[in-house]
Amino acid sequence: MVNRKISLGSPIxxxxxxxxxxxxxxxxxxxxxxxxxxxxxEFAKYVKTKYAVSVSSGTHALQFALISCGVEHGVSVVTSxxxxxxxxxxxxxxxxxxxxxGIDPLTYNIDPDNLEKSITYDTxxxxxxxxxxxxxxxxKIMDIAEERKLYVVEDACQAHGAVYRNQRVGSIGDxxxxxxxxxxxxxxxxxxxxxxxxxxxIAHTAAKLRNSGRTAKYEHDIIGYTARLNSINAAxxxxxxxxxxxxxxxxxxxxxxxxxxxxxxxELIKLPPQGSSYITPVFHLFVIRTEQRDxxxxxxxxxxxxxxxHYPIPIPLQPVYRNLYGFKEGDxxxxxxxxKTCLSLPMHPNLKMExxxxxxxxxxxxxxxx
Numbered sequence: 548m549v550n551r552k553i554s555l556g557s558p559i560x561x562x563x564x565x566x567x568x569x570x571x572x573x574x575x576x577x578x579x580x581x582x583x584x585x586x587x588x589e590f591a592k593y594v595k596t597k598y599a600v601s602v603s604s605g606t607h608a609l610q611f612a613l614i615s616c617g618v619e620h621g622v623s624v625v626t627s628x629x630x631x632x633x634x635x636x637x638x639x640x641x642x643x644x645x646x647x648x649g650i651d652p653l654t655y656n657i658d659p660d661n662l663e664k665s666i667t668y669d670t671x672x673x674x675x676x677x678x679x680x681x682x683x684x685x686x687k688i689m690d691i692a693e694e695r696k697l698y699v700v701e702d703a704c705q706a707h708g709a710v711y712r713n714q715r716v717g718s719i720g721d722x723x724x725x726x727x728x729x730x731x732x733x734x735x736x737x738x739x740x741x742x743x744x745x746x747x748x749i750a751h752t753a754a755k756l757r758n759s760g761r762t763a764k765y766e767h768d769i770i771g772y773t774a775r776l777n778s779i780n781a782a783x784x785x786x787x788x789x790x791x792x793x794x795x796x797x798x799x800x801x802x803x804x805x806x807x808x809x810x811x812x813x814e815l816i817k818l819p820p821q822g823s824s825y826i827t828p829v830f831h832l833f834v835i836r837t838e839q840r841d842x843x844x845x846x847x848x849x850x851x852x853x854x855x856x857h858y859p860i861p862i863p864l865q866p867v868y869r870n871l872y873g874f875k876e877g878d879x880x881x882x883x884x885x886x887k888t889c890l891s892l893p894m895h896p897n898l899k900m901e902x903x904x905x906x907x908x909x910x911x912x913x914x915x916x917x
Contacts, residue, residue, distance in 0.1 A: 550851065551850075551851040551902075551905075552851045552853070553851055553852045553853060553893050553898070553902045553905070553906065554853050554893060554895070555853040555854060555855050555891060555892075555893050555894070555895075556730050556893075556894070556895045557895040557896075557897045557898075558729040558730065558734060558736060559787070559790075559794075559896070559897070560736060560783075563786050564736070564783045564786045564787070567582075567782040567783060567785065567786050568779050568782055568783055570782065571778045571779045571781070571782035572779055575778045575779075575782070576778060577777055577778055577779065578775055578777055578778065579758075579775060579778070580778030580781070581778070582778045582779075582781040582782040582785060583601055583775075583776055583777075583778050583781040585781075585785060586601060586776075586781040586782075586784050586785050586788070587599040587600065587601050587741070589785060589788055590725075590741055590743070590784075590788060591743060593708075593715070593788060593791075594715050594717045594718050594723065594743045595714070595715060595718050596717065596718045596723070596743040596744055596745050597744070597745045597747070597750075598743065598744050598745070598746075598747065598749075598750035599741055599742065599743050599750075600741065600742040600744075600750055600753045600754050600757065601739065601740070601741050601742075601757075601775070601776035601781065602739070602740045602741070602742065602753075602757045602774050602775070602776060603738055603739065603740065603757070603774040603775060603776055604726065604728075604738045604739065604740045604774070605633065605704040605724060605725060605726025605727070605728065605739075605740040606633040606636065606637050606640070606726075606740070607637075607740055607757065607772070607774040608704075608724035608725060608726070608740035608741060608742045609633065609634065609637030609638075609674075609700065609702060609704075609724045610637040610640040610641050611742060611752075611753040611756040611757060611772075611774070612700045612722040612724050612742050612744075612749070612753065613637060613638060613641035613643060613672060613674075613700060614641045614642075614752070614753075614756060615722070615742075615748075615749040615750075615752040615753045615756070616671070616672050616698040616700060616721065616722065616749065617671055617672075617698070618638070618641040618642060618643040618671065618672055619641070619642045619643070620642045620643075621643075621644070621669060622642070622643045622644065622669055622670075622671050622672070623643060623644040623645075623646045623667055623669050623670045623671070624638045624641075624643045624644070624645060624646065624670070624671070624672045624673070624674050624700075625646045625647075625648055625662055625665045625666055625670055625672075625673050625674065626638065626645055626646070626647065626648070626657070626673075626674035626675070626676065626702075627647070627648065627650060627656065627657040627674075627675065627676045627678070627862075628647045628648065628649055628650060628861045628862055628863055628879045628882040629650045629655060629676075629678065629858065629861050629862070629882040629885060629886070630676040630678055630702065630858070630862060631704075631857075631858060632862055632865055633704075634674065634676050634702050634704075634862070635647070635862045635868070638674070643672075644669075645862075645868075646665050646666075646667065646670065647665070647862065647863045647874075647879065648661040648662040648664070648665040649661040649879050649881050649882060650881055650882050650885065651684075652881050652885075653820060654681060654683075654684075654820050655678055655679065655681070655819075655834070655885060655889075656675065656676065656677070656678055656681060656682075656683040656684065657675050657676065657683055657688075659684050659687035659688055659691065662675070662688065662691065663691050666691075666695060666697075670695075670697060671697060671698060672697060672698045672699070672700055673688060673691070673692055673697055673698070673699050673700070673720075674699075674700050674701075674702055675688050675699070675701060675702065675720075676702040676704075676705075677701065677702065677703050677705060677706035677709055677716050678705060679705055679819065679828075679830070679831050679832040679833075679834055679857070680705050680706045680707075680709055680732065680798075680828050680829040680830050680831035680832065681706070681709070681819070681820055681822075681826070681828040682706065682709050682710070682711040682716050682826050682827075682828065683701075683711075685701075685711050685712075685716075685719045685720070686712070688720075689719065689720070692720075698720075698721045698722070699719075699720030699721050699722075700720060700721065700722045700723075700724060701716055701717055701719060701720040701722065701723040701724065702724055703716045703717040703723050703724060703725050704724060704725055704726035704728075704731070704740075705726075705731065705732075705831040705832070706732075706828075706829060706831065707725060707731060707732045707733050707791055707795075707829065707831075708732065708733075708791050708792060708795045708829050709826075709827060709828055709829045710826070710827035711825065711826055711827075712825045713825075717743045718743060718745075721744065721746060721749065722742060722743065722744045722746070722749055723742070723743040723744070724740065724741070724742055724743075725740060725741040725742075725743070726739070726740050727739035727740060727741070727780070727784055731831065732791060732794060732795060732798070732829055732831055733784070733787040733788060733790070733791045733794070734783075734784070734787060735776070735780035735781065735783050735784040735787070736780065736783050737780045738780075739776045739780050739781075739784065740776070752769075755768075755769055755771055756769070756771045756772055756774070757771070757772060757773075757774045757775050758771060758773075758775060759771040759772065759773055793896075794896040795829045795830075797896040798829060798830040798831075798894060798895075798896060799828075799829070799830060801830070801833075801894060801896075801898050801900075801903055802819075802821075802828075802830045802833055802894070804900060804903045804904075805818075805833055805892065805903060805906075805907065806818060806821060808903070808904065808907035808908075809835070809907055809910065811911075812910065812911065812914060815837065815914050816835045816836065816837045816910070816914075817835060817836035817837070817888075818835055819833060819834050819835065830894055831894075832855075832857055832891045832894055833891065833892045833893075833894040834857065834889050834890065834891050834892075835889070835890050835892060836885065836888040836889050836890070837888055837890060838888060839913075839914075839917060840856070840887065840888050840889070840890050842913075842917070843890060843910065843913055844856070844890055846909065846913045847906070847909055847910070847913075850905075850909050852892075852893065852905075852906055852909060853893060854890055854891055854892060854893070855890075855891040856889060856890060856891065857889065857891050858886060858889075859886050859887070859889075860886055861879050861882035861883055861885075861886055863878060863879060864876065864878075864879075864883070892906060893906060
């Protein structure tokens with residue numbers, strides 16, 4: 548019988564966030580209010596970019612970033628085979644053509660060598676994903692982009708606060724994109740997103756795109772969207788941003804405990820990369836790989852441990868992309884193998900060390916009995 552419940556994630560809402568939301572509801576403009584521009588200002592300062600443009604979701608952040616970089620009909624964008632589907636959908640929303648590059652089997656991020664091989668004559672943007680909070684190999688990606696004169700849009704939707712060579716992700720490429728969905732390392736407790744950049748023209752175009760293409764109250768010079776972040780969510784985001792570094796430190800401590808306790812099983816399960824002298828991950832998810840994924844997940848569920856699978860189907864093998872482009876099984880073997888073996892263990896700042904120990908003991912028991 549299950550006598551405990553250990554959740555995969557745990558969105559945080561406290562009294563300060565409730566007070567900020569109520570204050571915004573009562574005293575701020577509900578759309579484009581003071582909390583919105585302050586959130587943008589504070590987020591840009593945190594990431595260390597000149598500009599930050601808030602939008603209604605991470606998907607819109609990616610879409611508007613791509614459009615602002617010149618993506619339109621006929622332009623191709625190279626991205627990862629392995630991410631949440633929005634990474635590729637945003638390319639289609641922008642009018643572009645997604646070109647998929649395989650992943651590095653050790654980091655599950657886009658393999659720079661595969662990325663380079665995937666570039667075509669009509670490619671104008673590279674879209675690496677910092678999956679699960681682990682930065683992609685940006686040095687190599689930026690070198691390729693510089694040589695080919697391509698834009699780089701970082702999908703940092705799972706990597707708030709992650710660092711690559713002393714730079715926070717979202718400040719390395721031409722544009723960074725973040726999601727504030729409730730499961731992220733920080734959120735606005737609803738949908739929301741942010742675009743970060745040092746390029747004034749890109750920031751200006753993105754700001755117009757989110758606001759119906761508006762240049763003045765009733766004057767519009769581009770076809771835009773209604774995709775603004777509301778002031779109540781921005782008020783919550785401002786509080787969460789102040790807590791982000793503290794929460795990421797807790798995630799790292801939890802990850803280190805997982806590494807210590809599961810090290811003896813390294814021949815049976817593959818642990819995620821730990822980072823290095825120049826990479827500081829933020830462990831949005833703690834993802835192991837095992838050939839017995841489904842059986843292990845079922846076993847953990849029976850003991851009250853909630854796990855997840857991120858993601859069982861590589862993007863090109865999703866039904867919509869099979870139908871659009873004719874992708875088939877075997878086209879991306881590393882991503883396909885990963886999708887069949889990956890398992891996300893509970894990871895959030897409120898996770899107790901005794902719960903981490905219990906999870907690891909259950910994993911050990913499973914393997915000793917199998």
